[in-house]
Amino acid sequence: MAIKIYIPRDSSALAVGAEKVAVAVAAEAKNRGLNIEIIRNGSRGLYWLETMIEVEADQGRVAYGPVKVKDVPSLFDADFMNGKSHALSLGLTEELDWLKKQQRLTFARVGITDPISLEDYLAHDGYKGLKNALKLSGAEIVKVVTDSGLRGRGGAAFPTGIKWNTVLGCEAEQKYIVCNADEGDSGTFSDRMIMEGDPFVLIEGMTIAAVAVGATQGYIYVRSEYPHALATLNSAIEVATKAAYLGDNVLGSGKTFHLEARRAAGAYVCGEETSLLESLEGKRGLVRFKPPLPAIEGLFGKPTVVNNVISLATVPIVLDKGAQYYADYGMGRSRGTLPIQLAGNIKHGGLVELAFGATLRELLYDFGGGSVTGKPIRAVQVGGPLGAFLPESQFDTPLDYEEFTKIWAVLGHGGIVAFDDSVDMAQMARYAFEFCAIESCGKCTPCRIGSIRGVEVMDKITATRNKSASEHAKSIKLVRDLSDTMLNGSLCALGGMTPYPVLSALNHFPEDFGLSVEPKAG
Amino acid sequence: MLDLQTEQDVGVNQNLEVNVDTLIAQHQHRPGGLLPLLHAIQDSLGYVPESVYPKISKALSLSVAEVHGVVTFYHHFRTHRAGRHVMQICRAESCQAMGSVALEAYAKKSLDIDYHQTTADGSITLEPVYCLGNCALSPSVMMDDEIHGRVSPTDLDALIAEAKA
C-alpha cells in the first residue's frame, strides 16, 4: 500500500517552497521505486516550520521541518517514510507542544485532512452540524447559534445569532448569505487558512445559515490577493454541488442553496460589509448609510446575512456539539475560541486557536518565542491597521473583547503584529494616516481629507521632533484635533478608527514623537 | 519607465475586440456581473483598456462614466498594459516589522523605477500591496500569482533575474 505523505498546499507554505518540495519528494520516490501518495493538506499553522512534511507511519503522523528541496534525498536515506529519525525530525505531530496547548475547534481539521476531499471531511466529523440543523426549524438553529455566544470574528464582535434572527424575521422572496472573505487586516490569515485548508467547513457553515434564515443563494467575497484560496473554494464548491451538499435539494431536504465565490479587487474598504455589498453588486465600494441594516436591506436590497469566514466556519461545530459545548470555552462575554494569528517580528509565527482569556504575553512568548531578531518586543498592534498599538505594560491584558475595550484597544480579527525596539512609532502613526488616505472610499471629509492632512502633520512632527519646541507642540495638538474629528465624523471604522493606531502610538510612545513627558491618555 | 500601451495596442486591436465580446457575453447577465467581467478582461488582456468602456457600458446598461468609476475605484484594475511580470511588495504593518521599508527601497533602486511603473525593458511592473496573508513569514512579495515569504534583498535579486531572463 502507498505510504501517505502530507505536504501543505497553503499559500504561506508555498511561499517558502512547498511546491518545489512536493515535486522533489515525488521525483525522489519515483527514482527509488517507492510507492507513495502525496496529499496536499492545509497548514498546521506552525509557519516557521514550513515546509513541514508529515508521514503517516505506524506510530502516527510524524513531522519533519522546515524541509527544503536539498533535504529531500537525505530524508529518504534516513527512511523518513517509516517515521525514522532525521536532523529535521519534529516527532509526532500530535505531540508538538505548540499544537497540544491549543483548543482547536474551528480549526479542528485544518492541516489534518485533504482540503478538497469530501470523504476525508466526512470521516472527520464533517457535515454532522448540517445534518443536525436539517432536523431543526430555522428559529431553533438560530437559538443554538445565539446560545453558543458566538460573536462575529470579522471585527465588530456582534452576536451572530442575533444577526441571523433579524434576517429570519424578514419576509422576502429572496435572501442571501454573504461571506466576508476580504481579510484585509495586516497580520491576519485565519480566513485564508480555512479557505485553503478546510473549505468544506465554510461551505457547511454557510449552508446552515441558509437553512436557518431561508436563503437560497450565497456568495463568498474573496480578496484578490488570495488566488489559491479562491481556487480551492471553487474546487470544493464543485465537489459539494456534485454530491448534493449544495444545489436545488440539499441532502434531499427539499431546501435550495447555491454558492458562488466572487473575487474582490484590492480595496480594503470593501471588507466593510456595506461596501462589500456594493462591490458584489458590481459598483464602486462606497460605504452605505445604516440604517437600513444589511440584515433587512442587504444585497440587491434583500435581507442578507453578512458574516466573516471564521464566524461561519465555527457554526458547524456549534451545531454538531451543541451551544453549551462551545460556550463552555472562553471568559466573560467572549465565549468560545479565537483563532489568533501571530505575525510580524515574531520567532514562531502562525495560527493559535485558544479559548478567550489567554494574555498577550503568553501568546508573544510562550507561543511566539519572542521576536525573530532576538531584540525585545517593544510594541504590538492587535486587530489590524485600525487596531491600537500596545506597549509592554499592557501585555498582561487577556484576550477578551471587553478587556480590550477597557484599554482603548480592539481584538478585531485576532491578528497580533509584533515589533521589536527598532520600530519608530511616529512612522507607524504616519503610516496609519497614509493607509487611510489610500483606502478611503471618499464619502466623508474627515476620512478623505483628514487622513491626508494627518500624513503631512506627521511628516512635520518627524522633521521637527528634535528642533523647534513650539512648532512641534502645535503639530502634536493638530494630530489630536484631527484624530478627534475623524473619530466623531466618519461614517465607517476606516476613518473612525484610524485614530486608534495614531493616538495609541502617541500616548504610549511619546518619546518617538519627540515628547519627553507622558501626555494625557487618549 | 516605458509606456507600452500605444504601440502594442495597435497590433492587438482586432483580437481584443473579439475576445472582449466573448467575455461580455459570458458575464453580462450575471447579477453584479461588472466585477467578474472586469476581472475576466484583465486576466485575458493584462489590463482593462479604456477603449472597451463603451462596449461594457452598452451591454450592462451603465454610463461610460460609471464603468470608468468602477475600474478606477479598485486598486487591482489597471488601465494600462503592465510589464511581462508584476511584482507586488507588501507595505503593510507585519511586513514593516520585518524590514519591508528597506526592501521596497532596494527594489525601486534595483529596478530603477517607482511604484506603478514598468522597467525600461518591459519585464517588470512594480506595485505596492497591502497584505498577502503571509504575515507569519514577512516580508512578503508576490510575483505574478506566486507569493514569496521571508524575502531578503538576495531573494529579490533572484526573483528579478528570473523575471528578466
Ligand SMILES: Cc1cc2nc3c(=O)[nH]c(=O)nc-3n(C[C@H](O)[C@H](O)[C@H](O)COP(=O)(O)O)c2cc1C
Ligand atoms: C474598513 C473596514 C474593513 C473591514 N474588513 C473586514 C474584513 O476584511 N473581513 C471581515 O470579516 N470583516 C471586515 N470588516 C467588518 C465588517 O464590516 C462586518 O462587521 C463583518 O463582516 C460582519 O461579520 P461578523 O459579524 O461575522 O464579524 C471591516 C470593517 C471595516 C469598517
Ligand code: SF4
Ligand atoms: S470613514 Fe472613510 S471609508 Fe468610511 S465611509 Fe467615510 S470616507 Fe468612506
